[in-house]
Amino acid sequence: MLNQSLAAAPVRPHWGQPAPGDAEESPLLSRHPELVVTEFTYGRDKCIFGEGEIAEYVYQVMRGAVRSYRLLNDGRRQIGAFRLVRDVFGLESGSSHRLTAEAICETKVRMVKRRSLEAAAKSDVVVACQLWTMTANELRHAEDHMLLLGRKTAAQRVATFLLELDRRISVSGEVALPMTRCDIADYLGLTLETVSRTVTQFHEKGVLTLSGPRHIRLRDRARLAAMAA
Amino acid sequence: MLNQSLAAAPVRPHWGQPAPGDAEESPLLSRHPELVVTEFTYGRDKCIFGEGEIAEYVYQVMRGAVRSYRLLNDGRRQIGAFRLVRDVFGLESGSSHRLTAEAICETKVRMVKRRSLEAAAKSDVVVACQLWTMTANELRHAEDHMLLLGRKTAAQRVATFLLELDRRISVSGEVALPMTRCDIADYLGLTLETVSRTVTQFHEKGVLTLSGPRHIRLRDRARLAAMAA
DNA sequence: CGCGAATTTGATCGACATCAAGTACCGTGG
DNA sequence: CCACGGTACTTGATGTCGATCAAATTCGCG
Secondary structure, eight states, X not given: OGGGGGSOOXXXXXXXXXXXXXXXXXXXXXXXXXXXXXXXXXXXXXXXXXTXXXXXXXXXXXXXXXXXXXXXXXXXXXXXXXXXTTOEEOOOSSSBOSSEEEESSSEEEEEEEHHHHHHHHHHOXXXXXXXXXXXXXXXXXXXXXXXXXXXXXXXXXXXXXXXXXXXXXXXXXXXXXXXXXXXXXXXXXXXHHHHHHHHHHHHHHTSEEESSTTEEEESOHHHHHHHHO | OGGGGTSOOOOOOTTSOOOTTTTOOOHHHHHOTTSOEEEEEEOTTOEEEOTTOBOOEEEEEXXXXXXXXXXXXXXXXXXXXXXXXXXXXXXXXXXXXXXXEEESSSEEEEEEEHHHXXXXXXXXXXXXXXXXXXXXXXXXXXXXXXXXXXXXXXXXXXXXXXXXXXXXXXXXXXXXXXXXXXXXXXXXXXXXXXXXXXXXXXXXXXXXXXXXXXXXXXXXXXXXHHHHO
C-alpha cells in the first residue's frame, strides 16, 4: 500500500538524538580548531549555571532543551528564553551569567572556554563579529518578547509561542514540546492554567490538533499568525 | 538669611542644556577623530528613525530624551527603552532598526555613520569590543525588563522605574521626568491611570514627594527598593 | 488669564489569576 | 503486558488586580 508512510510513524522529536552529522558544525567552532570543545550531559532539571556565577564556558545544545530564567524574591519566575538544539547560550560580555540555565530534559551540551573564545576574537575580526551578532540576536529576541509580555493578550502570547516553536523545532509538521505547561507559562508571563485553556480553545477552533499534551500539530498557521498580531 | 539655598532654586533638569563640557566625551568617539560626527535637533514627538528603516547612523543623546518602541497592529505600544542624556542608541548588528525612535521633548543628538564605526571596529579590536559591550548592555536591560513585564506587580514596576530614573537622571535628589504618564505606562506594560494611582499611593505612603507631576523626589529609596523586587 | 493637554480620581468591568478537583499521561515494576 | 503511582494536564468556580470608561482638576504655556 502507498499509505504506509502515513501510518503513525513514531517521529523522532527534534530534541532527541540527532541524526549523524546533525548540528555538528557551528561557524564559530569550525574556524578555530585550537578551541577546546568538551561535552557534557545534564539530567532533567539539573542546573547548568546559576545567575551571578562566573561565566567560564559558552554552551551549545546538542540534544535536549534548556530554560534560562530569573527569579523574583517571592519565587515568581520569568523564563527569558528556551535554548533548543543548535542554540548557543551562556555567552556574556560581562564576567558573570545574568540568568540561571537548567536542563529541561536530558540535555547534551558542548562547552568552549569563554577565555579561549575571547582570545580568538582578538586575533580574528570575523569571530569578534560573530560574538557581537550572537548577542544582537539575543537582543532582538528579547525586544520581541518585551512586546509580547507588555502588550499581548493571553491568546496572542500562546499563538506567538506556538509559531516560534513551529519555526524552530517542528519535525514534519509536528511540534514535540520538551517543556511543561508551567515552563511555557513562565516564559509567556501567564499561569499554567491559562496556557492550558488557551491551547484547548485553539484545539476547539481547529487551528491545531493534539496527540498527547506534548505533541502539537499546527493546522492553520495563517490564522495563528493573524491571532499572534 | 542662610536658607536662601533652600528656596525653590529652579534646578536645571538633567535633560536640559548640559553644562559646558558635560557629556562631551564618549570613549567611542574620542578614540577615532576620523569619525565624522554631526549633530541634529529633533522637536517634541518627532521621529528619529522608524522600525525597519535602514540603520545608517548611530546616535548619542546630548540633550533631551528619546523613546524606543514597537507597536502592535491595533496600536498598543511597548516602549523598550528610554534614551537619556549620554545614552547611545540605534546601534544594530543587522542592517535595519528594529524599534522606532522618537524625541520625547526637544532633543539634540550626535550622529555617526554606522559604516564608519564598523570600519573602525575592523581595524581596532577595542572599538569592536565596545560595540559588543554596548549591545550586551542593552541585552542586560532587556532581560531585567522582561522580568518586570512578565512577573512584577504594578507597584513593583513603578518602584523599579522610579529607582532606574533616580539612578540615571536625578539632579540633587530630584527626578525631572521628561516623559508623560502614558509613556511611562507603555514602558511598564500598564495604563496611564494605573501609573498615576500608584505614584499617588507612593506619595501617600511618604516614599516620595511631588512638586508638580513631573518633579519627583524620592524620600525613602530603601523602602522603594524593597518594594521593587 | 485662558485654553488644551496632562493628570488625577472615581465607578465599573473583565481578563487572567487563584483555588480546587478531577483526569490523563507515562515511566516503573510486577 | 498490565497495574500502579506520581506528575502533568485539564477543567470548573470564584476572586482580584489592573483595564476601561468617565469626569473633574491641574498644569503649563502662549
